[in-house]
Amino acid sequence: xxxxxxxxxxxxxxxxxxxxxxxxxxxxxxxxxxxxxxxxxxxxxxxxxxxxxxxxxxxxxxxxxxxxxxxxxxxxxxxxxxxxxxxxxxxxxxxxxxxxxxxxxxxxxxxxxxxxxxxxxxxxxxxxxxxxxxxxxxxxxxxxxxxxxxxxxxxxxxxxxxxxxxxxxxxxxxxxxxxxx
Numbered sequence: 001x002x003x004x005x006x007x008x009x010x011x012x013x014x015x016x017x018x019x020x021x022x023x024x025x026x027x028x029x030x031x032x033x034x035x036x037x038x039x040x041x042x043x044x045x046x047x048x049x050x051x052x053x054x055x056x057x058x059x060x061x062x063x064x065x066x067x068x069x070x071x072x073x074x075x076x077x078x079x080x081x082x083x084x085x086x087x088x089x090x091x092x093x094x095x096x097x098x099x100x101x102x103x104x105x106x107x108x109x110x111x112x113x114x115x116x117x118x119x120x121x122x123x124x125x126x127x128x129x130x131x132x133x134x135x136x137x138x139x140x141x142x143x144x145x146x147x148x149x150x151x152x153x154x155x156x157x158x159x160x161x162x163x164x165x166x167x168x169x170x171x172x173x174x175x176x177x178x179x180x181x
Contacts, residue, residue, distance in 0.1 A: 001161050004168050007180050009148045015159045016171040022050040025079050027116035030107045032124045033085035035065055043122045047083060051076030055083055068102035070110045084110045088125030097139055100125050104143040111155050120159040123167050133167060138174035
């Protein structure tokens with residue numbers, strides 16, 4: 001990941017950058033999943049293509065996850081040990097902001113339950129699910145910061161990563177708006 005900004009939050013780090021989440025050397029990557037855990041396109045498709053069919057097979061055994069939920073599979077051939085599948089909302093379904101916050105919080109909670117130190121997270125729901133990137137990145141960043149301040153124990157680093165430099169720009173604007181630098 002090409003790190004564009006590092007934020008210090010409660011003695012922990014939030015990195016904002018551009019890169020391929022499937023190549024991140026972290027304990028877990030977060031997948032922007034759908035409720036049926038069918039990983040065909042976007043970040044989900046890339047994770048399965050690079051990590052292997054074991055990720056889809058384990059997801060099939062889990063089955064359904066409600067919007068806002070998060071579950072864990074192994075990471076197959078990815079450098080990470082785990083994939084945390086977070087189901088964000090589709091824009092227009094109602095209560096999108098609360099659902100996105102819940103999905104991010106639950107993904108971070110799964111990381112804590114695993115006792116891991118580092119996570120890479122995409123901009124959940126801001127791709128094919130149509131959540132506006134400016135609002136989505138602000139909600140994601142705010143939720144990560146609140147989690148690190150209130151609930152983190154093992155988690156030391158959260159990487160907010162996307163292939164598009166535009167997304168990193170939105171995160172940096174959100175950091176300024178939230179008074180984080």
